[in-house]
Amino acid sequence: MTIRGIKGVKDILPDEVGRWQLIEAEARRLAEVYGFREIRVPIFETTELFARSIGASTDIVEKEMYTFQDRDGSSLTLRPEATAGAVRAYIEHNLSASPTSQKLYYFGPMFRHERPQAGRLRQFHQFGVESFGCAEPAADIEVLSLLWRFFSTLGLPDLTLEINSLGEAGDRPAYKEVLLEFLKKHEEKLCQNCLRRMATNPLRVLDCKVPECRAATEHAPKLTDHLSAAARGHFDAVLAGLRTLAIPFTLNPRLVRGLDYYTLTTFEITTTHLGAQNAVGAGGRYDGLVETLGGPKTPAVGFAVGLERTVLALPGAAVQTPSKLVYVASFGLQGQPAGQRVLYDLRAIGIQANTDNRAASLKSHLKQADRLGASLTVIIGDDEVAKDLVVVRDMTTKEQVEIPLSSAANGLRTRLNTA
RNA sequence: GUGGGUGUAGCUCAAGGGUUAGAGCGCCUGGCUGUGGCCCAGGAGGCUGCGGGUUCGAAACCCGUCACUCACCCCA
Numbered sequence: 001m002t003i004r005g006i007k008g009v010k011d012i013l014p015d016e017v018g019r020w021q022l023i024e025a026e027a028r029r030l031a032e033v034y035g036f037r038e039i040r041v042p043i044f045e046t047t048e049l050f051a052r053s054i055g056a057s058t059d060i061v062e063k064e065m066y067t068f069q070d071r072d073g074s075s076l077t078l079r080p081e082a083t084a085g086a087v088r089a090y091i092e093h094n095l096s097a098s099p100t101s102q103k104l105y106y107f108g109p110m111f112r113h114e115r116p117q118a119g120r121l122r123q124f125h126q127f128g129v130e131s132f133g134c135a136e137p138a139a140d141i142e143v144l145s146l147l148w149r150f151f152s153t154l155g156l157p158d159l160t161l162e163i164n165s166l167g168e169a170g171d172r173p174a175y176k177e178v179l180l181e182f183l184k185k186h187e188e189k190l191c192q193n194c195l196r197r198m199a200t201n202p203l204r205v206l207d208c209k210v211p212e213c214r215a216a217t218e219h220a221p222k223l224t225d226h227l228s229a230a231a232r233g234h235f236d237a238v239l240a241g242l243r244t245l246a247i248p249f250t251l252n253p254r255l256v257r258g259l260d261y262y263t264l265t266t267f268e269i270t271t272t273h274l275g276a277q278n279a280v281g282a283g284g285r286y287d288g289l290v291e292t293l294g295g296p297k298t299p300a301v302g303f304a305v306g307l308e309r310t311v312l313a314l315p316g317a318a319v320q321t322p323s324k325l326v327y328v329a330s331f332g333l334q335g336q337p338a339g340q341r342v343l344y345d346l347r348a349i350g351i352q353a354n355t356d357n358r359a360a361s362l363k364s365h366l367k368q369a370d371r372l373g374a375s376l377t378v379i380i381g382d383d384e385v386a387k388d389l390v391v392v393r394d395m396t397t398k399e400q401v402e403i404p405l406s407s408a409a410n411g412l413r414t415r416l417n418t419a
Numbered sequence: 420g421u422g423g424g425u426g427u428a429g430c431u432c433a434a435g436g437g438u439u440a441g442a443g444c445g446c447c448u449g450g451c452u453g454u455g456g457c458c459c460a461g462g463a464g465g466c467u468g469c470g471g472g473u474u475c476g477a478a479a480c481c482c483g484u485c486a487c488u489c490a491c492c493c494c495a
Binding site: 004007058059060063064080081110112114115116117118119120124125126128193204209257258259268275276277279280281282283303304305306307308309310329331332361362363364365366367368369370371374377379381383391393395398400 | 420455488492494495
């Protein structure tokens with residue numbers, strides 16, 4: 001039996017890498033335009049970091065982490081998300097004292113042991129940003145603006161921005177009591193799952209997809225009606241900011257996030273082109289996290305984008321056209337080495353040039369040039385070398401001209417610009 | 420962790436229990452001795468996922484197993 005890749009861990013093959021590069025380039029460009037700076041943090045950390053930041057009783061920590069023992073017995077974990085690591089680095093390197101490193105962005109693989117399905121893998125990739133040190137709604141708006149612009153610039157179709165406020169740290173426990181009281185009165189209408197959720201995570205009941213549950217909770221007390229004055233004011237300011245920027249949004253009082261560290265603003269961008277896992281990007285504010293992990297009291301807001309899901313939803317037309325290619329078709333005792341020299345010179349001046357070293361006949365060379373999508377093909381056989389010239393064939397017009405062998409690379413460069 | 424679907428050529432898929440398992444695309448060769456795409460002719464490529472069972476006979480039916488896939492849960 002041949003060795004196969006791991007379940008839920010995928011290869012990204014050359015034919016699809018173009019879409020990835022397009023998305024990554026746009027993410028990086030926009031993040032820099034918005035004044036974010038890249039940070040590269042490790043893909044594994046101590047297990048405790050994730051347990052403390054994401055929350056010990058969340059699904060991610062309870063059953064989805066790739067955890068293993070180091071040789072000295074300490075427990076390490078492949079990161080299920082990057083915020084924890086970014087916050088750890090922020091604290092460890094005293095970035096709170098840096099005037100220029102408050103806004104960070106990152107790329108990289110994340111790992112969660114889940115059953116794979118459409119848009120969900122065990123190793124997946126995220127692009128994300130973290131904005132530290134600003135408690136003002138302006139920071140939420142800036143981050144949301146970047147996220148929205150990213151997807152709309154890429155041209156993802158049918159986007160919806162859903163937004164909610166979870167309130168300040170104290171608001172949620174108080175609301176949970178009120179909600180539980182309501183749910184208990186309607187227990188008999190809820191599905192098995194929701195009865196279980198009442199014990200584990202009552203807020204999730206509001207997010208249930210079963211129609212009966214939705215109906216039963218339609219008149220449930222809303223979290224946004226139980227916000228403190230400060231939280232309410234913050235939320236209203238964020239919404240006002242979105243209106244100012246003409247970013248469309250939908251209020252979703254049922255929107256709950258699965259990570260414990262979120263406070264105040266939470267949001268999610270979905271598209272209808274994905275299947276059941278329809279969120280392409282999500283995030284929110286996490287004002288308590290830096291302090292929880294032992295740093296100074298520091299407000300923060302950020303998001304993460306699922307790159308696989310972005311690739312899935314990216315319109316086919318968005319892929320970039322490849323740059324112009326010169327194919328070198330050389331054969332024969334004299335032609336072959338001459339061709340190698342031309343290839344070497346073309347590459348030296350930065351022209352994309354290729355050949356097929358297996359091809360022995362002109363026919364097979366031209367066939368390969370065609371498959372590679374070459375704009376021009378240089379034909380160099382013994383006859384050409386004897387006459388000290390090469391034949392340049394335009395692959396679309398089939399027009400052929402002869403140019404001197406000695407200056408072939410430069411001659412091809414000028415021809416390529418007009419081809 | 421739970422449930423459904425699917426496993427046949429490199430890819431997409433046919434073959435109602437009955438000869439030697441086929442097609443399209445792709446690949447190779449030739450027509451065209453040094454000129455690609457289109458066309459024509461030919462060719463290579465298969466333990467029908469794996470193991471058992473039923474049957475005169477299994478790619479097909481049954482059991483098991485593995486893989487892939489979709490969904491639940493949850494999340495990007």
